[in-house]
Amino acid sequence: MKISNETKVGIITIVALALLFIGYNFLKGNDVFSSENEYYTDYDNVDGLTVSKPVVVNGYQIGRVSKLALLNNGKIRTHFKIKNDYDIPSNTVARIVSADLLGSKAIVFELGNSKTLANDGDPLLSDVQANLLEKVEPLQKKVENLVVKLDSVLSAVNSALDAEFQRDFKSSLRSISVSLNNMEKITNDVEGLMGSEKVRLAKIMQNLESITNNFKNNNDKINSILANLDHLSSDLSKTEIKATIDNANQAMKDVQAITAKINKGEGSIGLLLHDENLYNNLNSASSELDGLIKDLKERPGKYLRLSIFGKKDTK
Secondary structure (H helix, E strand, O other), rough: OOOOOOHHHHHHHHHHHHHHHHHHHOOOOOOOOOOOOEEEEEEOOOOOOOOOOOEEOOOEEEEEEEEEOOOOOOEEEEEEEEEOOOOOOOOOOEEEEEOOOOOEEEEEEOOOOOEEEOOOEEEEEEOOOOHHHHHHEEEHHHHHHHHHHHHHHHOOOOOOOHHHHHHHHHHHHHHHHHHHHHHHHHHHHHHHHHHHOOOHHHHHHHHHHHHHHHHHHHHHHHHHHHHHHHHHHHHHHHHHHHHHHHHHHHHHHHHHHHHHHHHHHHHHHHHHHHHHHHHHHHHHHHHHHHHHHHHHOOOOOHOOOOOOOOOOOOO
16 A cells, blocks of 8 residues: 555654654653652742752652742742652652752752652642852851961061061071080980990899899798888887886876975975075075185184194194
8 A cells, every 4th residue: 555645744744743742841841651740849049940950869860840930929839740650758858959060950859757648739848958159158258368367467477577587597597406416416425325335234234133033032031021020110119118108107206206295395305495494504504614614714723733843833
């Protein structure tokens, strides 16, 4: 059967119209060959968001933006076409995010945890992620302010670093260099001394190690000797202290008894302290004895009679 040219033209026209229809709907975000559910939400600003932009969950595309409409209150109602293969909880959040640094936007569904699913035509919660440039702008301002302050500090430092200061600074650096050289020389001298005395130091260390080992090996004996000395010292201290305290107590008692007798006028010392007549007699005897000694010095012949030729002296 021969097909006429008119029939061929008609078939081609129908196919072209069908492709045009499918392509148009695809560009609008509609999938002609699969059934989809439609949801919507309202945004204050959809800058960079256009129809046919993808709707993704964890980076996987589940639908497209199908329609944008301006409402009377100034908000933009955005419709989404989602394949009915996916269940969307009723508390899902449709968030506008930046798709790239050029400002292109996309929709990310943050699936909620509600057991109730959203039905075809139900609204969803909305959210807008801050633009990357908006986040960078405050940081940029801080960096600019920091650069300005740093520039002022550097200018102040440059003004402070005059020729005299630089000269003094270089002189200080030279002094530090000389000191470092001296320190290096001293270090070398010390190293040389240590090298020359290395044998003696080794012997000293060996002797110390030997002494330490002897102490370690005789640790029990040393502890026993120290314990015995401790016991002996304790016994001696207890004995001597007790005897000394007893003697001191007895001496104090004797002194108290003697003092009591003296205060009562008993005994020779007590009588001497308390008997006024005895004091007067002693005073009188002392005066008479003093006169007798004085007279003896002045007139010794009165008391001493000597005869040279055996003849008595009558004077």
